[in-house]
Amino acid sequence: MAGTVIITGANGNLGVAAVKKFLDTGYKVIAVDHNGTHLGFAAAHDNFELKDVNLSDEAAAEDFITEAISLYGRIDGALLLVGGFAMGDVAATDGAAMKEMYTLNFETAWFAARPLFQHMLQNGFGRLVFMGARTALKPELGKGAIAYALTKSMLFNLADLLNASAKGKNVLASVVAPGTIDTALNHQSMPGADSRGWIEPAQLADILELICSGKEISLR
Numbered sequence: 001m002a003g004t005v006i007i008t009g010a011n012g013n014l015g016v017a018a019v020k021k022f023l024d025t026g027y028k029v030i031a032v033d034h035n036g037t038h039l040g041f042a043a044a045h046d047n048f049e050l051k052d053v054n055l056s057d058e059a060a061a062e063d064f065i066t067e068a069i070s071l072y073g074r075i076d077g078a079l080l081l082v083g084g085f086a087m088g089d090v091a092a093t094d095g096a097a098m099k100e101m102y103t104l105n106f107e108t109a110w111f112a113a114r115p116l117f118q119h120m121l122q123n124g125f126g127r128l129v130f131m132g133a134r135t136a137l138k139p140e141l142g143k144g145a146i147a148y149a150l151t152k153s154m155l156f157n158l159a160d161l162l163n164a165s166a167k168g169k170n171v172l173a174s175v176v177a178p179g180t181i182d183t184a185l186n187h188q189s190m191p192g193a194d195s196r197g198w199i200e201p202a203q204l205a206d207i208l209e210l211i212c213s214g215k216e217i218s219l220r
Contacts, residue, residue: 002022002025002026002027002076002213003027003028003074003076003077003212004027004028004029004030004068004072004074004075004076004077005022005027005028005029005030005075005076005077005078005079005212006030006032006065006068006075006077006078006079006112006116007019007022007029007030007031007032007078007079007081008032008033008053008055008078008079008080008081008082008108008112009032009033009080009081009082009083009131010031010032010033010036010039010050010081011031011033011034011035011036011037011038011039012033012038012081013181013201014081014131014181014201014204014205015031015033015079015081016038016039016201017200017201017202017204017205018079018081018201018205018208018209019031019039019042019048020041020042020202020205021202021205021206021208021209022205022209022212023042023045023047023048025209026047027047027076027077027212028047028048028072029042029045029047029048029049030049030051030068030072031048031049031050031051032050032051032052032053032055032064032082033050033052034052035052036050051064055082055107055108055111055112056103056104056107056108056111057111058107058111061108061111061112061115062111062114062115064112065112065115065116065119066115069119074119074123075116075119075120075126076125076126076127076212077126077127077128077129077211077212078112078113078116078126078127078128078129079129079131079208079212080108080109080112080113080128080129080130080131081131082104082108082109083104083105083108083109083131083152084100084101084104084105084148085145085148086100086101086145086147086148087144087145087148088144088145088146088147088148089143089144089146090143090146093146093147097147098147098150098151100147101147101148101150101151102147102151104151105148105151105152105154105155106151106154106155106158109130109155109158110158113128113130113158113162113173116128117162117165117166117171117173120166120171121166121169121171124169124170124171125170125171125214126170126171126172127171127172127174127211127212127214128159128162128171128172128173128174129173129174129175129176129208129211129212130155130158130159130173130174130175130176131155131175131176131177132152132155132156132175132176132177133148133149133152133177134177134178135148135149135152136149136150136152136153136155136156136177137153137156137177155175156175158173159173159174159175170214172211174211176204176207176208176211178199178204181198181199181200181201181204
């Protein structure tokens with residue numbers, strides 16, 4: 001077996017593609033989502049299990065990670081794909097709107113990453129992958145979705161801090177920030193858009209598996 005990987009947000013478009021890719025590659029996949037309506041193809045697979053975990057609850061997230069480590073001994077990778085999106089410029093973004101995006105985009109990642117990172121350091125290997133956004137890198141793109149862009153930008157800083165803490169160890173935190181993903185929802189929300197440059201979920205899943213594989217790669 002290639003290893004054991006946790007995939008949060010597993011029932012979403014990218015999550016489904018990632019579950020399929022990692023199962024096909026020989027991983028044990030622990031999928032996390034509130035339901036598995038799009039994961040029927042994996043339900044009977046020996047290396048698949050689906051967990052319903054409230055990742056915005058720190059205690060629940062830590063209990064889940066502790067249980068996974070106890071059951072499988074070692075977690076080699078984690079794709080932390082849970083997140084949310086909301087439009088809103090400065091005037092429209094009050095504290096409640098900011099807190100909602102903070103919970104969805106940062107806390108759900110941090111509460112899982114914190115115990116996983118410590119576990120991976122003890123094992124001397126691990127890959128954490130966060131889902132970023134280009135709006136977090138280019139203010140002109142993010143000014144109309146300021147809470148989303150700001151909370152996504154925190155994931156880039158988090159990865160840098162984790163990598164500084166893991167210097168010299170074979171533990172790596174990465175942030176993937178693709179362009180538009182080719183999904184039915186994005187086609188519906190952007191009718192008439194030129195989709196020729198959009199990335200297929202399966203193509204992105206290939207990249208995520210490469211990151212988790214431990215092979216030498218250069219990410220830019």
